[in-house]
Amino acid sequence: MAHEIIHNEPLNYQDYLIKIRAPEVVKRIKPGQFVVMLLHEKGERIPMSVRRTEGDAVVMYIRKVGKTTSALIDKPVGDTILHVIGPQGTPLEIKKYGTVVVATDSVCGHAWSYSAAKALKDAGNFVIDIQSFADKEETYPEWALNKDACNEHHLTTKDGSAGEKGHYINLIKNWLENGKKIDLVLAGGELIKLKRLERITKKFNVPTWVEAHQLMIDATGMCGVCRVFVDGEMKLTCIDGPFFDAHKLDFDSMINRYSTYANEEKLSLQLYKKQRGE
Amino acid sequence: MAKKINKVRVPMRERSIDERIKKFVEVPLGYSEDEAIMEASRCLQCPKPTCIEGCPVNINIPGFIQKIVEHKFDEAFFILKKDDAMPAATGRVCPQETQCEEKCVLGKVGDAINIGKLEAFVADWARKNKIKDTPEIIDKPQKVAIIGSGPAAISCAVDLRKMGYKVTMFEALHKAGGVLQYGIPEFRLPRDIVDYELKYLEDLGVDFQLNTIIGLHRSFQEIRSQYDAVFLGTGAGAPRFMGIPGEELTGVYSANEFLIRVNLMKSYLFPEYDTPIKVGKHVAVIGSGNVAMDAARSALRLGAKVSIVYRRTKSESPARIEELNHALEEGIEFMELVNPVRIHEKLNHVHGLEVVKMKLGEPDKSGRPRPIPIEGSEFTIEDVDMVIEALGTLPNRLFLDRAPELNRNKWGILQVDENMKTNLDGVYAGGDAISGGATVIRALGEGRIAAKAINEYLKNK
Numbered sequence: 057m058a059h060e061i062i063h064n065e066p067l068n069y070q071d072y073l074i075k076i077r078a079p080e081v082v083k084r085i086k087p088g089q090f091v092v093m094l095l096h097e098k099g100e101r102i103p104m105s106v107r108r109t110e111g112d113a114v115v116m117y118i119r120k121v122g123k124t125t126s127a128l129i130d131k132p133v134g135d136t137i138l139h140v141i142g143p144q145g146t147p148l149e150i151k152k153y154g155t156v157v158v159a160t161d162s163v164c165g166h167a168w169s170y171s172a173a174k175a176l177k178d179a180g181n182f183v184i185d186i187q188s189f190a191d192k193e194e195t196y197p198e199w200a201l202n203k204d205a206c207n208e209h210h211l212t213t214k215d216g217s218a219g220e221k222g223h224y225i226n227l228i229k230n231w232l233e234n235g236k237k238i239d240l241v242l243a244g245g246e247l248i249k250l251k252r253l254e255r256i257t258k259k260f261n262v263p264t265w266v267e268a269h270q271l272m273i274d275a276t277g278m279c280g281v282c283r284v285f286v287d288g289e290m291k292l293t294c295i296d297g298p299f300f301d302a303h304k305l306d307f308d309s310m311i312n313r314y315s316t317y318a319n320e321e322k323l324s325l326q327l328y329k330k331q332r333g334e
Numbered sequence: 335m336a337k338k339i340n341k342v343r344v345p346m347r348e349r350s351i352d353e354r355i356k357k358f359v360e361v362p363l364g365y366s367e368d369e370a371i372m373e374a375s376r377c378l379q380c381p382k383p384t385c386i387e388g389c390p391v392n393i394n395i396p397g398f399i400q401k402i403v404e405h406k407f408d409e410a411f412f413i414l415k416k417d418d419a420m421p422a423a424t425g426r427v428c429p430q431e432t433q434c435e436e437k438c439v440l441g442k443v444g445d446a447i448n449i450g451k452l453e454a455f456v457a458d459w460a461r462k463n464k465i466k467d468t469p470e471i472i473d474k475p476q477k478v479a480i481i482g483s484g485p486a487a488i489s490c491a492v493d494l495r496k497m498g499y500k501v502t503m504f505e506a507l508h509k510a511g512g513v514l515q516y517g518i519p520e521f522r523l524p525r526d527i528v529d530y531e532l533k534y535l536e537d538l539g540v541d542f543q544l545n546t547i548i549g550l551h552r553s554f555q556e557i558r559s560q561y562d563a564v565f566l567g568t569g570a571g572a573p574r575f576m577g578i579p580g581e582e583l584t585g586v587y588s589a590n591e592f593l594i595r596v597n598l599m600k601s602y603l604f605p606e607y608d609t610p611i612k613v614g615k616h617v618a619v620i621g622s623g624n625v626a627m628d629a630a631r632s633a634l635r636l637g638a639k640v641s642i643v644y645r646r647t648k649s650e651s652p653a654r655i656e657e658l659n660h661a662l663e664e665g666i667e668f669m670e671l672v673n674p675v676r677i678h679e680k681l682n683h684v685h686g687l688e689v690v691k692m693k694l695g696e697p698d699k700s701g702r703p704r705p706i707p708i709e710g711s712e713f714t715i716e717d718v719d720m721v722i723e724a725l726g727t728l729p730n731r732l733f734l735d736r737a738p739e740l741n742r743n744k745w746g747i748l749q750v751d752e753n754m755k756t757n758l759d760g761v762y763a764g765g766d767a768i769s770g771g772a773t774v775i776r777a778l779g780e781g782r783i784a785a786k787a788i789n790e791y792l793k794n795k
Contacts, residue, residue, distance in 0.1 A: 080546075100607075101599070273598075273609065280572075285582055313582070313584055316612070
């Protein structure tokens with residue numbers, strides 16, 4: 057039952073490329089779906105994006121943010137975790153849209169966007185992929201970017217120390233203002249940025265799907281903690297999502313609910329670090 | 335010679351209120367051997383026992399009670415096991431007062447026999463003394479898939495396995511047991527008991543496939559083609575919300591979320607366990623069923639002041655009487671005849687619960703008086719900073735959406751005949767999946783009926 061870690065390598069000072077054997081997941085996962093991991097008996101069930109599959113392993117990008125992600129990254133190759141469950145969620149609808157922009161500014165976004173971009177490209181779309189980072193230091197090495205998954209790749213940093221200066225929002229806004237035809241925007245990452253993106257694409261009437269980021273426990277539609285409101289209707293991110301029509305999504309309540317357990321997560325991480333003598 | 339009737343129950347010793355409100359330990363301490371024999375001796379051994387009729391699985395109640403009197407606890411256990419796959423659990427969670435004990439003749443002149451506690455006593459005794467029911471199984475070639483691993487699924491699996499069928503159980507979560515695992519708190523049903531009852535299935539040779547969602551991970555159609563028959567014990571795991579303004583705020587929980595955190599993920603032991611839980615200063619629990627009591631008493635144990643907010647009165651509460659009494663004893667406030675209309679907020683968090691006063695009208699379909707709002711009687715319970723909605727649950731659409739060929743009603747409740755057969759050939763269902771939310775024992779009964787019908791079906795296939 058246990059899942060072996062077969063690769064663990066840093067992408068920058070905080071993000072890691074991790075490969076874990078999960079043959080049952082590999083057999084079935086489609087772009088847009090995610091997995092739930094439980095490290096050990098006393099662990100929490102956390103949702104995680106998948107970048108791609110390789111053999112019988114899922115390839116993931118993971119950031120040290122809390123106790124569980126830190127504990128996972130701290131595990132050496134050959135070590136195991138208790139459960140990798142999935143695939144969960146509704147797959148993205150992969151078909152020909154025309155010109156599709158895939159944009160992200162977060163570690164999980166850099167993960168799922170790869171297989172999404174690749175599948176959309178394979179379906180005959182012209183895929184423009186934008187990956188935004190804070191600065192050069194945060195930027196991933198060339199081979200770990202989405203370059204081979206798209207037709208046109210853009211790297212941006214907030215301070216301009218690598219790639220183009222700015223954020224994916226700036227690029228998309230410029231393109232739309234200059235009359236570029238975009239048939240679909242698919243974005244994920246920092247929620248507040250997604251909310252800003254939505255305002256821009258709405259002005260230009262561009263269909264936009266975003267990855268809702270929400271707390272989850274069972275991720276099977278049982279607890280309701282991941283509820284979001286789409287066109288006033290309650291939807292569950294774990295089974296109806298994680299992708300929703302941005303023009304119908306209530307961003308404010310989603311952003312608010314996401315940080316419910318911020319203090320507890322901080323405490324958990326502090327105790328974990330203390331225990332490791334960090 | 336007529337037996338002298340002892341009208342009074344041997345009292346059940348319980349943990350003190352001070353002790354139990356700080357811990358998730360079981361409240362009743364259980365009968366000692368002497369107490370059990372004394373209580374069992376009160377049984378009149380009626381020639382036509384009505385208690386058996388009151389039991390959804392028709393346990394031979396006078397039979398097992400007589401064995402207690404005779405100090406033959408192992409034989410009492412085998413009598414229980416014949417009809418009940420998990421007596422340690424049902425002895426604790428069945429609403430005996432509306433089933434077997436309600437029919438007990440002694441109840442007309444005094445206290446009914448404490449059948450539930452005697453059942454738990456026997457099962458606990460067998461566990462402690464390592465007495466196991468080890469049926470001889472003659473294997474048959476046919477395979478049955480059981481979807482779900484809660485009470486209905488367990489009872490169906492046990493019976494089918496005893497008949498010799500190869501049984502595979504598919505569970506969506508990382509632990510088997512369904513509602514026994516994620517729903518009912520430890521202070522009502524300790525998890526070592528659940529684990530023990532599940533171990534029995536493993537010993538019988540039931541194959542468990544955890545973390546597997548039929549519909550999502552493996553299609554229902556695939557399962558149907560690979561197995562000779564299918565039992566759907568998919569439960570009613572999806573939460574219901576009232577649909578009032580404010581449900582998007584932080585501090586609003588479904589009882590499912592709250593109890594899954596507490597029970598399945600053991601967040602009451604955070605940070606030793608990684609899943610966190612938050613509890614407010616004043617928690618309002620909406621509803622008054624067993625789940626509401628479980629949520630209320632869990633919140634109390636986590637340090638909150640707790641109020642149950644119910645649109646009818648205590649007398650109409652569908653909770654087990656023992657749970658309601660325990661909740662009240664422990665200091666939970668019961669607000670009758672009020673219904674929430676809006677959750678107020680401060681900084682996007684719950685800050686007050688607005689309710690409207692209700693009055694009772696004519697009986698509705700459930701036979702209980704219909705609660706009617708009193709116009710203009712709204713008021714706000716000001717200091718409420720957390721709301722738990724315990725309004726019942728619905729079948730999970732994750733499975734249903736991917737099995738459109740199954741007949742269900744508009745709430746997603748599967749439609750079955752008296753043999754638990756669905757509209758599909760070889761597909762049976764039971765438990766909350768066909769009722770929307772009932773009791774553990776009713777689910778056990780339905781699992782048994784289905785097992786019998788599946789046996790008939792496979793014999794003729």
